[in-house]
Structures are given as structure tokens and as C-alpha cells.
Amino acid sequence: xxxxxxxxxxxxxxxxxxxTLIGCEAxxxxxxTSGLIVPILLPLLILVASAGAAAGVVVENGRTxxxxxxxxxxxxxxxxxxxxxxxxxxxxxxxRSGILRRLSVTPASPAMVLAAQGIVGVLQALLxxxxxxxxxxTFFGAALPANPGTALAVFALSVAALYSVGxxxxxxxxxxxxATAIGLVVFFILGALGGMFGGFxxxxxxxxxxxxxxxxGASVQALSAAWAGTAVAPxxxxxxxxxxxxxxxxxALLFRWQ
Numbered sequence: 008x009x010x011x012x013x014x015x016x017x018x019x020x021x022x023x024x025x026x027t028l029i030g031c032e033a034x035x036x037x038x039x040t041s042g043l044i045v046p047i048l049l050p051l052l053i054l055v056a057s058a059g060a061a062a063g064v065v066v067e068n069g070r071t072x073x074x075x076x077x078x079x080x081x082x083x084x085x086x087x088x089x090x091x092x093x094x095x096x097x098x099x100x101x102x103r104s105g106i107l108r109r110l111s112v113t114p115a116s117p118a119m120v121l122a123a124q125g126i127v128g129v130l131q132a133l134l135x136x137x138x139x140x141x142x143x144x145t146f147f148g149a150a151l152p153a154n155p156g157t158a159l160a161v162f163a164l165s166v167a168a169l170y171s172v173g174x175x176x177x178x179x180x181x182x183x184x185x186a187t188a189i190g191l192v193v194f195f196i197l198g199a200l201g202g203m204f205g206g207f208x209x210x211x212x213x214x215x216x217x218x219x220x221x222x223x224g225a226s227v228q229a230l231s232a233a234w235a236g237t238a239v240a241p242x243x244x245x246x247x248x249x250x251x252x253x254x255x256x257x258x259a260l261l262f263r264w265q
Contacts, residue, residue, distance in 0.1 A: 028119055032127040035097065042096070046088035047135035050081040054139050062147040067235045074149050076206060078139070079230035083165065084203065085135040087223055089128045090170035091197075092190035095177035097124055099186035108265035121174070129166055136162075153236030161233055161247075165226035168247040171254025172197075172222060178261040197223035219243070222250045 036043055054077060061072035101107050101120060143149035152158035176193065180186035198204070200214060201223030207215050218224040225246035232239040 025119070025123070028123040029126055032097075032120075032123045033130075036093070036127055036131060039093075039097075042093045043131070046085055046093065046131065047138060049088070050084040050135060051139055051142065053084065054078070054081045054143060058143060058147040058149075062149065068153065068237065070153070070235050071149070073143060073147055074152075074234045075231050078143060078149060079227045079234060080203065081139050082136050082162065082230055083169075083201070083223060083226040084198070085139070086132050086162075086165055086226070087169045087194055087198065089132050089135075090166070090173040091176060091194045092173075092187060093131075094124055094128050094170065094173045095180055095186035095190050096183045098174075098177040099180045100183040102263065102265060103182060105265070125170055128170065132166065152230075152234045154233045157239060158230060158233035161226070161229040161239065161244075164244065164247040164251065165222070165229070167251035168222040168254065169226065169250075171251045171258065174258035174262070175254050178258045178263070197221055200224060202227055220246045222247055225250075 057077045058073050061077050064072040066072050066075050098107075098121065107120060140149070140151075144151075172193065173190065176189050177186055180189055200210070200218030200221055202210075202218065203223070207218065207224070210218055219228060220242055225243040229239045229243040229247065232243075
């Protein structure tokens, strides 16, 4: 925490301030062993457990179930775990320990902490996703998305949506433990409705319809379409964009700095 506190002596939030703060956030994430490893290894285990059977089943446009179903799910799990569980816990800890309050009276504003935490979270997600892609491509013959530009755009939109949910959780959670607990509950609810346990086919009609427009399910569906080379459903894109907009707006209104 001393490194973060040292920012209070910075006269202006220039590039050096940003790099220092991002470095501090990266160190904090690195010291949280479970928060660093679980979002990367858990999806990787899901990938390995499912890839053997899924890699041999062609489902759409010559693409396998591994590419169309498993990899989009794994990418979404990585993003959602970091955005909805890890990040709210860190921000709630910073608020409770007084770091955000102290930064609020310096040029290094608390908003910079949110931005730096988001940047580090995205870098951590990219690490987990790259590892999953390397394993899938090297050992199970997976290919990159048929529409890589669409996949990148959808990923960016998914990050914005799922991380905004995390910001809402951080806005209302009074303690780090409660932030993590709320994040876990929200993660499993959205994941269950988004096909994390057996795909959308395991859900009944109304639940499938609801899950497909919630951010987790919308992310899976949009990434699946990008991988298969088909058109991304407008409802999925709209869901992610609306979640990002509402989530950021609500968190801006409710977020407490102390």
C-alpha cells in the first residue's frame, strides 16, 4: 500500500503517475495468489476437460464445437471472473482502507484507481485468453475466429459490459468480503443463465431467452458467431452495449469513495 500512498505526492497525473499507479495495481493483483491464478487456471481446466470431445465435432461452417462453443465460453468466464469477482474486491478494500479518500484530495484522483484497476484487469484477462488459445490451438487443433476483427470488437464490448457489472457491485458492497460474495453470486447466476453449465440447450425456453440477452450469455453468443463466421445477433450486441452504459452510469451515481 505504501507505493499507492506515495502517489499522494505527485503534483499532476501525468504519464509517470499513470504508469506508477498501473504498476502498483499489477503488484497488488500479483500478490493475490488466488485472484491471479483462479481466473486463468479454472477456465483452462474447463477447456482441457471439454476439448477432447468437442474438437472432433463439426457444428457450423466447418468449425468444431471447441471453437464455436467451448472457446467463447472460456473467454467469457475469464473476463467475468476478473471483472465481477476480483475487481470489486480490490476496490472495496481500497475504499475501506482509506486509499480512495486520501487520493481524493490529490491530483491522483480516485478515478485513476478505477481506470488502473480496469487496465490491469484487461491485461490479466488477455493473459488467460492467450494461454487458453495456445493450448486449444497447439494440442486440439483449434483455429482463430473466422472474423477476427468482429471477435476483438465483441471482446472489447464484453469487457466493458462485464466490468461495468463489477463496478456496480463495488459501488454497493460495504466490505471486500461482501464484494467478493456478491460478485460470486452474480457470476454464477449470469453464468448459469448464460450456458456455463451444459450450454443453452440445458435451459428451458424462458430461461434460455433471458440468459441469451444477459451480458454473460450475450458475450458467449456473440463470440460464438465471430468464431463461426456468421452474423452476430443484434440482440447480443445491444445487450452488451446497454449493460456497459447502464452499469457505468449506475456505478458513477452510487460509488462511494469513503
